Amino acid sequence: MGSLIVLIILIALALYAVSIYNRIVTYEKRYQNAWSQIDVQLKRRADLVPNLVETVKGYAAHEQQVFEEVARSRQAMMNAQSVNQSAEAANMMSAALGRLFAIAENYPQLRANENFLLLQEELSGVENKIAYARQFYNDAVMQYNTLIETVPAVFLAGPMGKQPAVFLQIPEGDREVPQVSFSAPSGAPEA
C-alpha cells in the first residue's frame, strides 16, 4: 500500500515536470518565432532600399554621404549572422533612412515624385511594423525569462541549459513616431 502511494506521487511529479518542460519549450519557441517576424520586415526593408536610393539620386545626386551610409547599413544587414548583429544593422539602417528622408525634405520636386511617395509610405509602414514586432519580441522574451527564472520552472531550466534571452534595444525616439513618417499621411486616400 505504501509503495503504491509512493508510486502515484512519483508519477504525478513526473507529469508535473513534463508540463513544466513543455511550457519552457513553448515560451522559447514563441520568442524565437517573434524574432522571425522582425526578420521578415527587416528583409523587406532592405529590399526596398536600392529602389529608394535610385529615386532620390535622380533629384539629389550630390548627397553622396547619406547614400554611402545607407549602403553600409544595408551591407551590414546582409552580413549579419546573429540576432544581435541584425538588430544593430537594423538600427543603423533606421538612422540612415531617417537622415535620407530628412534630406529629401529639401527637394520639393522629389517630394512630389509619385514613386518616392509610394516608397516613403511603404518604408514608414515597414518601419512601423518593425517597431511593433520588436515590442512583441521583447514581450515574449520577458515572459520567457520570467518563466525560467522563477519557481518551479527554474529547477528544470538549469539542467536543460536554458539561458535568459536578450532584449532588443529600442533606439532613442524611434518608438514614439516612426522616423520616416512625416506629418501628412502620404498614403491617405485621395477620394
Next chain:
Amino acid sequence: MSDETTRLPDQFTEPGTGRRINLLDYQAANMRGSWYLAFFTLALLVAIAYLLAQVTDPGATIFFVGVAALIGVGQGVAGFWFSDKIALAASGARPATVEEHRYLVNVSEAVAIGAGVPMPKVYVIDSPAPNAFATGRDPEHSSIAVTTGLLELLDRQELEGVIAHEMAHIRNYDIRFMSMLVATLGAIVVLRDLVLRWSYFGGFGGSGRRSSRRDSSGGGGKGQGLALILLVVLLVLAPLLGALARMAVSRRREYLADAAGAFITRNPEGLASALEKLGNYSGERLQVSEGVRSLYFVNPERRMNATGLWATHPPIEERISRLRRM
C-alpha cells in the same frame, strides 16, 4: 504565431472600477455567452410559437414549434457563420486593396503584429462620417471596417489607436458574442414584426372574441386568454430586455477594448486624441441600421452617445479621461 495568449497580459485592470480581469476568463465568458444567447433565442422562439399556437390553433402546435425551432437554429448558425458578411454588406463595406489603401493596410498589419493576432481582413466604407467596427467569429475569421472619413480625419498614431481598439475586440472574442447578439435581436425583431403585422390583419380576431365571451361564460377560452396576455408581454418585453442587456454589456466592452488597445500601441494618447476628434465631428452621419449600431467604434447616432440606460457606448468624454489617466 497562432499560439494563444502571446501578446496581451493575462491580467487586466478594468478601467474605472479598478477590478482585475483575467482576459482568458473574459474570453471564455464571451464564448460561453455566445452559446447561452443561441439557446436563449431558441427557447424564446419556441415559447412564443407555443403560445401563438395556443391562442390561434392548438391543433397546429407541433407545426408552430417546429417552425420556431428551425428559425432559432437557423439564426444561431447564421449568427456564427455569416453575421460578419451580413454586417459588412449592411454597412456597404468593400475590401481595402493594397493599391488603393496602402496606408490603412500597412497600419493594420503593424498593429496586428503588435497585438499578436492574425491579420484581419480590412474593409473600407465610403462615408465621410469617421467610424470603424470589427466583426467575425474568432481571430482567424475576423474583419475590420473603417470609413473613408476616419482615414481622412486621423493621423497615423490615432488610426493605430482605433485599429488597436478593434483588434482588442477581436482578441477578446467580443466579436463573436456581439455577432450572436445581433443575430438574436434580429430574429426577435423579425418575429415581433411578423406577429404584429399578422395581428393587424385579424389574426387575433377569433381569440379576441373568445376572450370577451370568457367574461360572461367563463368557459374554455380562459387558457387561451392567459396565453394571449403572456404572448403580448413576451413580444413587448423580449426586444426591450435584449436591447438593455446588449447596451449594458457593450459599454463595459468598450472601456476594456480602449484599455487593451492602448496597451497594444503603448500609446493611450493616440486613441484618446482619435476619440476627441470623433467627438468633435459634426458633419454628415453614418446611416446604420439599429441592429449593428453597437458594433461601431463610436455610436453612429450622435445624440445617443449620452449617458443613461439607452447608451450603447460610454460617453466619449469619459473614455478619453480614462485613457489619459492611464
